Amino acid sequence: MLLELEGIGKSYPGIRALDGVSLHLDAGEVLGLVGENGAGKSTLMKVLGGVVQPDAGRIRLHGRDFPQLSVAEAGAQGIAFVHQELSVFDNLDVAANVLMGREPVWGGPLQLVNRQAARAAVAPLLARLGADFGPEAPVATLSIAQRQMVEIARALSMRARIIIFDEPTSSLTLSETDRLLATIAALREAGTGIIYISHRLGEITTCADRVTCLRDGRVVGHLARGEINHATMTRLMIGRDLKSLYTPPAAMPREDGGLRIEGLVTEAFPDRSIDLALRPGEILGLAGLVGAGRTSLARALFGVEPALAGRISLGGQALSIGSPREAIAQGIYLVPEDRKRSGLVLDMSIAENVSLPDLPDHARAGLVQGGSEARAAEAQRQSLRIRAPGVAVKAGTLSGGNQQKVVLGKWLAMRPRALIFDEPTRGVDVGAKGEIYALMRGLADRGVAVLMISSDMEEVIGVSDRVAVMHEGRIAGTLERHEVNEPNILRLATGQRPEEHVATAEAV
Amino acid sequence: MGRKELGLAVLIVGIAAITAGLNPQFLSTVNLMNMANLIGLFGIFSIGQGLIIITGGIDLSVGSIFALLGVVFLDLTANMGIAWPIAVLVVLALGLLMGLVHGLLVTRLGLQPFVVTLCGLLIYRGAARYYTGDSTISLGYAEGLDAITWLAAGRSFGVPHSFFALILVAIVVGVVLHRSVFGRYLFGVGRNEEAARYSGIRTGAVVTGAYVLGGLLAAFSTILLVFYTSSVSPSSFGNFYELYAIAAAVLGGCSLRGGEGSVLGIVLGTVLLQVLQNLVNILGIPSSLNFAVMGGVILIGALADRQLARRKTAPARVAAKGAVAAAE
Numbered sequence: 001m002l003l004e005l006e007g008i009g010k011s012y013p014g015i016r017a018l019d020g021v022s023l024h025l026d027a028g029e030v031l032g033l034v035g036e037n038g039a040g041k042s043t044l045m046k047v048l049g050g051v052v053q054p055d056a057g058r059i060r061l062h063g064r065d066f067p068q069l070s071v072a073e074a075g076a077q078g079i080a081f082v083h084q085e086l087s088v089f090d091n092l093d094v095a096a097n098v099l100m101g102r103e104p105v106w107g108g109p110l111q112l113v114n115r116q117a118a119r120a121a122v123a124p125l126l127a128r129l130g131a132d133f134g135p136e137a138p139v140a141t142l143s144i145a146q147r148q149m150v151e152i153a154r155a156l157s158m159r160a161r162i163i164i165f166d167e168p169t170s171s172l173t174l175s176e177t178d179r180l181l182a183t184i185a186a187l188r189e190a191g192t193g194i195i196y197i198s199h200r201l202g203e204i205t206t207c208a209d210r211v212t213c214l215r216d217g218r219v220v221g222h223l224a225r226g227e228i229n230h231a232t233m234t235r236l237m238i239g240r241d242l243k244s245l246y247t248p249p250a251a252m253p254r255e256d257g258g259l260r261i262e263g264l265v266t267e268a269f270p271d272r273s274i275d276l277a278l279r280p281g282e283i284l285g286l287a288g289l290v291g292a293g294r295t296s297l298a299r300a301l302f303g304v305e306p307a308l309a310g311r312i313s314l315g316g317q318a319l320s321i322g323s324p325r326e327a328i329a330q331g332i333y334l335v336p337e338d339r340k341r342s343g344l345v346l347d348m349s350i351a352e353n354v355s356l357p358d359l360p361d362h363a364r365a366g367l368v369q370g371g372s373e374a375r376a377a378e379a380q381r382q383s384l385r386i387r388a389p390g391v392a393v394k395a396g397t398l399s400g401g402n403q404q405k406v407v408l409g410k411w412l413a414m415r416p417r418a419l420i421f422d423e424p425t426r427g428v429d430v431g432a433k434g435e436i437y438a439l440m441r442g443l444a445d446r447g448v449a450v451l452m453i454s455s456d457m458e459e460v461i462g463v464s465d466r467v468a469v470m471h472e473g474r475i476a477g478t479l480e481r482h483e484v485n486e487p488n489i490l491r492l493a494t495g496q497r498p499e500e501h502v503a504t505a506e507a508v
Numbered sequence: 509m510g511r512k513e514l515g516l517a518v519l520i521v522g523i524a525a526i527t528a529g530l531n532p533q534f535l536s537t538v539n540l541m542n543m544a545n546l547i548g549l550f551g552i553f554s555i556g557q558g559l560i561i562i563t564g565g566i567d568l569s570v571g572s573i574f575a576l577l578g579v580v581f582l583d584l585t586a587n588m589g590i591a592w593p594i595a596v597l598v599v600l601a602l603g604l605l606m607g608l609v610h611g612l613l614v615t616r617l618g619l620q621p622f623v624v625t626l627c628g629l630l631i632y633r634g635a636a637r638y639y640t641g642d643s644t645i646s647l648g649y650a651e652g653l654d655a656i657t658w659l660a661a662g663r664s665f666g667v668p669h670s671f672f673a674l675i676l677v678a679i680v681v682g683v684v685l686h687r688s689v690f691g692r693y694l695f696g697v698g699r700n701e702e703a704a705r706y707s708g709i710r711t712g713a714v715v716t717g718a719y720v721l722g723g724l725l726a727a728f729s730t731i732l733l734v735f736y737t738s739s740v741s742p743s744s745f746g747n748f749y750e751l752y753a754i755a756a757a758v759l760g761g762c763s764l765r766g767g768e769g770s771v772l773g774i775v776l777g778t779v780l781l782q783v784l785q786n787l788v789n790i791l792g793i794p795s796s797l798n799f800a801v802m803g804g805v806i807l808i809g810a811l812a813d814r815q816l817a818r819r820k821t822a823p824a825r826v827a828a829k830g831a832v833a834a835a836e
Contacts, residue, residue, distance in 0.1 A: 324705055341703065
């Protein structure tokens with residue numbers, strides 16, 4: 001047995017982050033670790049990495065007991081991480097990244113780095129992973145998937161016997177995900193023990209030999225290979241069965257009005273154009289592979305990267321959108337993909353974030369009226385059920401789901417006419433996901449045109465009234481509700497025709 | 509008053525008490541009013557510097573602006589005999605223009621503030637020296653300047669006017685920074701420019717506004733400084749003053765990463781620097797050690813602040829988590 005955890009506990013004042021967690025990992029197996037955000041997965045992994053010291057329990061590695069690990073011990077015992085947020089140095093080349101801290105040197109007092117030796121050492125590792133780049137490639141030129149490969153190569157070069165993958169596919173395309181899963185399978189064959197953490201249950205189903213589920217800091221169940229499927233994992237994670245996500249609209253979406261996009265050309269695909277009609281009262285899902293141009297479309301609609309050509313009209317009125325300010329003035333709002341970078345000022349309070357887009361409305365003679373601001377934010381806190389003691393709390397202290405609700409609160413405190421969600425539930429736990437879907441449906445029923453960009457197939461299928469699928473910069477087709485299923489979306493996303501061919505004409 | 513301002517105030521009172529204990533002359537009216545004058549002079553442009561630092565920028569050109577605008581002002585009034593109100597307006601307009609150019613270079617052309625204002629530092633200093641052929645211009649016996657001399661360098665109730673000017677500027681800028689929409693935008697842009705832009709804020713205009721205000725306050729300070737020294741020698745006038753301003757702003761709690769700081773803090777930072785200067789003089793410490801004392805105190809302040817912040821954030825983070833968990 002490679003690794004055995006027994007009764008690991010960790011408390012912070014007021015919270016029990018981990019409570020008697022036990023699990024084990026054998027050589028040559030993949031353990032799927034699932035649980036909602038805040039269930040204790042990250043704390044547990046920090047214990048393994050030596051970053052957090054547990055207050056109870058023991059860690060047994062290769063038959064040796066440790067009450068706790070230091071970062072150095074974890075590395076020496078062959079534990080390596082491939083992180084969600086990649087930790088590569090993009091100003092250096094691949095070999096330098098893989099061998100960081102263990103560079104081969106020429107002898108002598110200067111300890112100059114022996115670059116030939118470094119490259120020679122790294123090349124076989126890359127070959128083993130089937131990488132399509134060499135050790136001399138600058139990391140800056142690599143895609144996210146390739147950078148991940150660099151991290152895996154680093155783990156191999158340290159002779160890691162346990163590799164922990166933490167949400168490795170959140171930024172990968174479908175084909176890159178498949179390649180990663182194949183790489184993981186190969187590592188397993190070679191006898192490496194792997195802990196695979198993901199919110200994407202489909203991947204866990206594909207690659208895991210066993211699953212351990214955490215909830216509220218405790219292990220709530222183990223699943224053997226034969227028992228692993230969406231339903232069993234979801235039930236363990238949230239402690240109940242998940243109802244079907246889809247709620248139909250309260251009324252048929254109107255055909256007139258809404259957001260119309262004709263011949264829109266974005267910077268990402270200057271030789272392609274996009275036509276799309278978004279009806280008021282519907283949720284239109286926008287699916288496609290990463291890099292298909294969905295985010296560019298959202299950025300063009302919101303004026304972040306003004307469109308090169310084409311017409312956008314809202315409620316029959318043509319608009320020219322050159323900046324987010326102009327989009328907001330028209331009631332077109334964006335809930336961006338990266339909420340920490342583009343959605344929120346983390347160091348500001350909930351109230352200051354909520355009022356940011358319409359601050360002049362909370363001001364008299366240029367001076368902010370704190371009372372008006374706090375009332376508006378408090379109204380959003382209550383109606384969105386943002387879990388915070390008050391609106392003076394800094395946005396950065398909230399969980400992912402609650403942060404996303406603050407971003408939504410910014411826009412709901414104003415008058416949305418069209419709302420674009422870019423990956424609305426990335427990093428949001430299952431419970432809060434359901435609330436966000438309900439909010440989206442509520443908005444649509446109020447007559448707002450809702451566009452939801454998502455890479456999460458479950459979400460696209462479960463939430464959308466119709467699904468438009470992008471492929472290489474254009475809309476490959478639009479699926480009506482009854483045609484919405486995984487194979488059809490995948491066919492369009494990869495540039496093929498859907499099986500029941502119908503709706504493509506309508507999209508144009 | 510936040511934690512930082514309180515800490516600074518305590519430090520100032522402590523240092524003042526020790527100095528007064530060693531030499532009671534420190535508390536004499538003459539000495540206090542002398543310090544008040546210097547605090548007024550240095551505080552005003554430090555506030556301008558602070559605004560720019562809050563956007564995440566920096567202004568290295570302040571000292572050279574003093575030299576260039578100083579010689580322009582004296583040339584207009586003392587040499588050409590132009591009425592002083594017009595000369596004042598010209599100087600303020602030039603300061604505003606310089607700030608505007610800095611702001612536009614930073615926001616429109618995407619140059620780094622450090623580079624833009626470093627070039628300003630070199631260009632304005634060179635221009636000032638060329639303008640006068642490297643010779644000193646002084647007020648001399650220029651006529652018709654009695655009113656402005658009294659306004660800029662006079663005293664009422666024994667208190668120097670520059671100190672009143674600082675209080676006025678601090679109140680106005682304080683309200684703008686801490687209560688107005690523009691001030692809120694300044695903090696938002698300084699902390700997270702992208703999120704501010706995604707909220708529909710014209711981030712370029714906000715940042716440029718800070719540079720314009722900084723330029724305007726520098727021009728205003730120029731006039732006070734000219735009447736304080738009565739002459740301008742373009743190669744030395746205002747040398748290093750940008751560093752006093754940066755030091756005051758940083759001591760006062762402005763983070764060079766942007767998005768943090770307060771007017772009260774900057775004023776207190778200026779007070780501390782001037783008290784230190786005064787301490788060096790009054791305790792008979794060799795004046796050549798002046799800069800070293802200042803640097804040492806800033807370093808100790810930064811270290812103490814870092815230690816306090818570290819001790820504070822560790823439990824605060826957990827407490828916030830606990831509060832969220834409790835709310836759930």
